[in-house]
Amino acid sequence: MNDQWITEHAKAYFQKTIVHRRQLHQHPELSFHEENTAAYLEAELSQMPGMRVKTGVGLETAVIATIHGGDGPTIGIRADMDALPINEANQCLYRSQNEGVMHACGHDAHMAIALSVAHLMSELWQRGELLGTVRFLFQPAEETTDRSGKTGGHYLAASGVLDSLDALFALHVMPEYPLGVVLVPDGYCTANVDEFTAIIKGKGGHGAYPHLSNDPIWMLGAVLQALQGIVSRKTSPLEPAVVSVCHVTAGDGKTNNVIPSEARLQGTFRSYSPEVRAQLVQQFESVLSIVKSLGGDYQLLINHGEPSVYNHQSLTPIMKRAIGRLLPEVCIRPDTFGLGGEDFAHMAARVPSTMFFLGCATEDGVKRDLHAPIFDLDEQSLLIGVTVFAGTILECLHHPEQIPDKKQMTC
Incomplete structure (x- = not known):
């Protein structure tokens, strides 16, 4: 599998990635209530050849999709699903249709990126060129705890769905950084x-x-x-x-x-x-x-509350190499997420993991911060996100010796 195939096919799916993002942005749902979001994801994933889809794992609205291509490592991709109780102030065509609820933290983008990566893996499976297994974890309830004080990440981590994973990756959009900047920090990267x-x-x-x-x-x-x-x-x-x-x-x-x-x-x-x-x-x-x-x-x-996300020191170089090859124009920086929290930490404590942060500031120069009613992103960042994920997955599958042993996790 050459780098040109990844970049060309990521570009071929780009318009569909935008469609996914806008559809999900228009129909946001709050934590633990992502029923329609889960139905949309299940419908899209079920159409992909080779993809096996399960729902209700850990939480009722969780969607887990696995594609198995033969002997090799099992790599996970996590995308969060829930929105926030915010009235959207944007007047774009794809603004929220659910009054008082908004995807103001970019989870619509995370899901759209993961769906397009799933399309790419399905195509590789059809060509007989998927050298391992890829599992997509669409996680509800990242933003809010339930009455027991637990978020969706805690429930999925406890469900057993991570047990067979050799490595796990996630992302978060970062409107503080411009398009073309990707943050890949080592070690602790959220609070x-x-x-x-x-x-x-x-x-x-x-x-x-x-x-x-x-x-x-x-x-x-x-x-x-x-x-x-x-x-x-x-x-x-x-x-x-x-x-x-x-x-x-x-x-x-x-x-x-x-x-x-x-x-x-x-x-x-x-x-x-x-x-x-x-x-x-x-x-x-x-x-x-x-x-x-x-x-x-x-x-x-x-x-x-949530512990700190720990980016495994053996996985971040894999991701950086993939970015350097596929996206040489992208600026890779070691900056962290700051002192915000992320419940991906519950998963990262169980399996070697890395989360990267995707610069997505809009060209209009307006500060569209996370959790703000005017949050939005440059949709070109979606293409970068798909390419980073796909390149990192294939780097792991083609070079399994680079993946750390779970027993040697240090965090």
Whole structure:
């Protein structure tokens, strides 16, 4: 299989890739409710020769498609499916037809890219030139947890669908970067996402007699000041870390002369390494203990969310080689996703994985950020995404010795 075949056939499917993306963009669905999206994916995949499609794996709206071409590795491609509760402000022909719901995080593009890669693998299968197995995992509910605090990535990782995979790849569009830039970072590339609720407990009283109370708002002031030192003075400047207080409440907000008994602050920790993740919680606890010296007490609740995605150090060179050969004009950069979270991490913890990030800024110069009501992308980026995935898959299938052993995973 030569590089010219990949690039030519990716271009041949390009208009269909756009059709897929626009169709999915017009009909977004929220997490755990992707019924019509799943039906569309199942219908498209079922028409591809050689493709075996299963639904309801891990979650009811999950769609798993596998194509087997003989002895060789099994390579996975993951694409998330859900949209966000956002009113789309764009006036394009393919704007959302589902009021209050929008594909503002690019999952429509992720699915469209994966569908076109599936078309390419099906064509190789028909030619008898697919030297292994490729599995496409269309995952619901990346954006939101259910009542048990789990996202779709957690359910698919626990379903057994990853057990036979030798390597797994995913992507995320990046409107902060221009068309023609692809980010392939090594190691940790998205954040550990943890949320906290801290309750500072004092003694309420009359606002005119503060000396008879133990004011939790006064104690809160000391805590907020000390919190600023957790990252700036207690964390290595070489380690990504954030402590953000995003919500503060005290009292009922209806009376101006009552000192409340409690003050509450809520926010998020973000980090990359497991060590810093644990350190942030430990340091936060130390800061909160200040209130005890002031006569108060505290309660700390931590909700541990998604872990950090770890790009395996043996897979990123494979992807970079494929990009260098097939797309020599593309700029490969080592930048990470920043301190945003990604539930692909649950899968990457079980099988050697790599996620790349696809520059897709529009030519109009307008900042169309992720999760914004005006989010959009340059659709030429879809062609790059298809080519990167297809080239990486075939690089793995033709050179299985490059794929790391699951038993030697380090993350």
